[in-house]
Amino acid sequence: xxxxxxxxxxxxxxxxxxxxxxxxxxxxxxxxxxxxxxxxxxxxxxxxxxxxxxxxxxxxxxxxxxxxxxxxxxxxxxxxxxxxxxxxxxxxxxxxxxxxxxxxxxxxxxxxxxxxxxxxxxxxxxxxxxxxxxxxxxxxxxxxxxxxxxxxxxxxxxxxxxxxxxxxxxxxxxxxxxxxxxx
Amino acid sequence: xxxxxxxxxxxxxxxxxxxxxxxxxxxxxxxxxxxxxxxxxxxxxxxxxxxxxxxxxxxxxxxxxxxxxxxxxxxxxxxxxxxxxxxxxxxxxxxxxxxxxxxxxxxxxxxxxxxxxxxxxxxxxxxxxxxxxxxxxxxxxxxxxxxxxxxxxxxxxxxxxxxxxxxxxxxxxxxxxxxxxxxxxxxxxxxxxxxxxxxxxxxxxxxxxxxxxxxxxxxxxxxxxxxxxxxxxxxxxxxxxxxxxxxxxxxxxxxxxxxxxxxxxxxxxxxxxxxxxxxxxxxxxxxxxxxxxxxxxxxxxxxxxxxxxxxxxxxxxxxxxxxxxxxxxxxxxxxxxxxxxxxxxxxxxxxxxxxxxxxxxxxxxxxxxxxxxxxxxxxxxxxxxxxxxxxxxxxxxxxxxxxxxxxxxxxxxxxxxxxxxxxxxxxxxxxxxxxxxxxxxxxxxxxxxxxxxxxxxxxxxxxxxxxxxxxxxxxxxxxxxxxxxxxxxxxxxxxxxxxxxxxxxxxxxxxxxxxxx
Numbered sequence: 001x002x003x004x005x006x007x008x009x010x011x012x013x014x015x016x017x018x019x020x021x022x023x024x025x026x027x028x029x030x031x032x033x034x035x036x037x038x039x040x041x042x043x044x045x046x047x048x049x050x051x052x053x054x055x056x057x058x059x060x061x062x063x064x065x066x067x068x069x070x071x072x073x074x075x076x077x078x079x080x081x082x083x084x085x086x087x088x089x090x091x092x093x094x095x096x097x098x099x100x101x102x103x104x105x106x107x108x109x110x111x112x113x114x115x116x117x118x119x120x121x122x123x124x125x126x127x128x129x130x131x132x133x134x135x136x137x138x139x140x141x142x143x144x145x146x147x148x149x150x151x152x153x154x155x156x157x158x159x160x161x162x163x164x165x166x167x168x169x170x171x172x173x174x175x176x177x178x179x180x181x182x183x
Numbered sequence: 184x185x186x187x188x189x190x191x192x193x194x195x196x197x198x199x200x201x202x203x204x205x206x207x208x209x210x211x212x213x214x215x216x217x218x219x220x221x222x223x224x225x226x227x228x229x230x231x232x233x234x235x236x237x238x239x240x241x242x243x244x245x246x247x248x249x250x251x252x253x254x255x256x257x258x259x260x261x262x263x264x265x266x267x268x269x270x271x272x273x274x275x276x277x278x279x280x281x282x283x284x285x286x287x288x289x290x291x292x293x294x295x296x297x298x299x300x301x302x303x304x305x306x307x308x309x310x311x312x313x314x315x316x317x318x319x320x321x322x323x324x325x326x327x328x329x330x331x332x333x334x335x336x337x338x339x340x341x342x343x344x345x346x347x348x349x350x351x352x353x354x355x356x357x358x359x360x361x362x363x364x365x366x367x368x369x370x371x372x373x374x375x376x377x378x379x380x381x382x383x384x385x386x387x388x389x390x391x392x393x394x395x396x397x398x399x400x401x402x403x404x405x406x407x408x409x410x411x412x413x414x415x416x417x418x419x420x421x422x423x424x425x426x427x428x429x430x431x432x433x434x435x436x437x438x439x440x441x442x443x444x445x446x447x448x449x450x451x452x453x454x455x456x457x458x459x460x461x462x463x464x465x466x467x468x469x470x471x472x473x474x475x476x477x478x479x480x481x482x483x484x485x486x487x488x489x490x491x492x493x494x495x496x497x498x499x500x501x502x503x504x505x506x507x508x509x510x511x512x513x514x515x516x517x518x519x520x521x522x523x524x525x526x527x528x529x530x531x532x533x534x535x536x537x538x539x540x541x542x543x544x545x546x547x548x549x550x551x552x553x554x555x556x557x558x559x560x561x562x563x564x565x566x567x568x569x570x571x572x573x574x575x576x577x578x579x580x581x582x583x584x585x586x587x588x589x590x591x592x593x594x595x596x597x598x599x600x601x602x603x604x605x606x607x608x609x610x611x612x613x614x615x616x617x618x619x620x621x622x623x624x625x626x627x628x629x630x631x632x633x634x635x636x637x638x639x640x641x642x643x644x645x646x647x648x649x650x651x652x653x654x655x656x657x658x659x660x661x662x663x664x665x666x667x668x669x670x671x672x673x674x675x676x677x678x679x680x681x682x683x684x685x686x687x688x689x690x691x692x693x694x695x696x697x698x699x700x
Binding site: 177 | 279370459495564
């Protein structure tokens with residue numbers, strides 16, 4: 001009897017371990033967001049100072065011109081759309097970097113806090129204007145106005161697509177074949 | 184060896200099955216995100232959190248038609264109400280739904296000269312549902328649909344402008360929203376819910392129902408700031424539901440694993456019309472808390488979807504407005520193959536039997552008269568709907584044997600003239616005209632998984648019934664997460680009616696529950 005019980009217990013334990021292994025396997029497979037530099041420090045780093053956050057990691061191509069002390073206008077000399085140009089920066093680097101290059105400080109969106117929290121959409125429209133106006137500007141984008149849909153009107157949160165600290169995403173593509181490039 | 188098997192059986196019996204019923208075994212194996220270890224599953228009575236992160240009278244899971252209707256009614260009955268949704272956006276499938284609300288004996292029907300009654304709608308639901316519907320639930324929907332529709336008009340402010348037909352109904356009774364989308368209703372429900380003080384919290388995923396020692400549902404474990412579909416995102420929180428929880432989390436059409444448990448044919452060869460969050464973990468969590476599931480293997484395929492576009496797309500709006508006005512053709516034979524106005528199941532099965540996509544087509548008279556211009560334009564831009572100057576050009580595009588095809592169109596036209604189809608008994612509408620006027624429009628059809636008729640067993644008070652045939656105390660459910668209303672086949676346009684009727688019942692009754700603590 002006792003022996004049988006022990007066997008059962010052993011089996012139970014091994015099954016649990018197996019399940020845990022199975023589950024944690026799934027956990028490890030999940031994509032992880034890149035770790036950014038410590039926030040307090042990042043806030044003080046100049047926009048042109050890649051190494052200030054990225055340390056030794058190479059983030060610019062070898063052929064890139066030096067960018068020390070370069071203002072955003074400097075970027076725009078090469079980074080304009082069209083053949084033989086370097087292409088717009090708007091999809092090349094995260095939105096937060098563009099904001100930084102244009103002189104927007106972390107605290108202007110996040111407030112002066114120790115632990116920055118996700119930014120409400122009201123902050124976006126305070127500078128960028130109401131989404132209804134934006135939708136008018138993009139009315140002719142094909143195959144569909146990205147800022148106005150039959151589902152959400154013009155009320156969808158900017159942050160759903162235009163991430164600032166991660167790669168932006170095309171939320172419409174969950175269900176539609178709309179191949180937008182999302183800045 | 185044998186002994187081992189036995190031991191394992193005992194183990195899984197004891198720890199998985201004893202308290203939770205058959206479905207839970209599948210659930211435990213499948214829902215990795217629940218982290219359901221055997222030790223945990225054993226407790227039908229849960230270790231309740233020392234401190235609840237939030238407390239509400241009524242907690243609603245899901246922000247579609249049913250959930251928001253429940254939230255509004257619960258709030259208006261005096262409860263303080265929280266609605267959670269795991270997705271970043273509200274509205275679930277309701278916001279991408281085609282916006283057709285079936286109700287009998289309405290003003291719009293009268294204006295269109297349509298004779299209808301609740302009895303006739305019930306008869307249609309039961310006939311098409313192969314009489315597998317739980318008759319009392321089907322009756323609730325048929326007899327309260329008109330009241331529910333009027334509530335969405337007068338109280339919620341939704342506008343319906345067209346009377347549409349769906350295959351399987353005996354009359355036109357689908358009230359089409361002004362923008363041909365369920366968003367018209369669900370967005371106005373959301374606005375109303377917010378206006379009266381319902382709290383809405385997105386990116387909050389239900390993990391587990393919590394019950395006390397009497398088996399009463401007392402709250403839920405959730406993950407806040409959850410990012411679909413990463414089960415490890417967000418952080419755990421406990422929400423106390425003083426009166427009740429309403430589960431209105433929708434169906435599981437996008438849950439390939441779960442749907443294959445019940446219908447092994449539905450592999451990833453079949454796409455779905457649903458939003459990506461239409462998965463079954465909340466339904467399974469209810470089963471683990473003691474809820475009984477019914478008719479899970481009746482999973483509906485939409486016969487009107489196109490393989491040439493993603494998701495629901497525009498072709499369904501094209502196809503469903505054309506049936507009864509224009510023919511469907513099997514390109515291999517050049518002939519019609521089925522009753523165009525047949526129900527979803529019959530038609531989907533007929534197409535699957537052919538094994539390759541078929542064609543729905545219409546001439547410029549039928550298309551201009553019937554198709555919402557935006558749907559036509561977008562469908563054409565997407566390349567899913569095509570335009571042809573002649574029938575010959577259409578035949579060439581889809582490799583249809585042209586001589587047989589032209590004869591078949593003539594044959595169809597003769598049926599349209601006499602308003603009677605001798606071949607398949609397709610319903611031909613009074614204002615239908617022969618398919619002769621170019622340009623012609625066509626789209627390919629291949630079924631996609633659309634609706635899960637099965638789900639939680641409820642009674643007419645929207646109480647969830649447990650494996651002891653008694654209501655699971657403190658748990659209500661409404662909408663696609665429930666089963667039994669539609670039987671084998673859900674008729675087009677009856678989902679909206681189902682959601683609003685039972686959503687309201689669930690909300691009203693949830694608010695009436697005596698607080699447990």
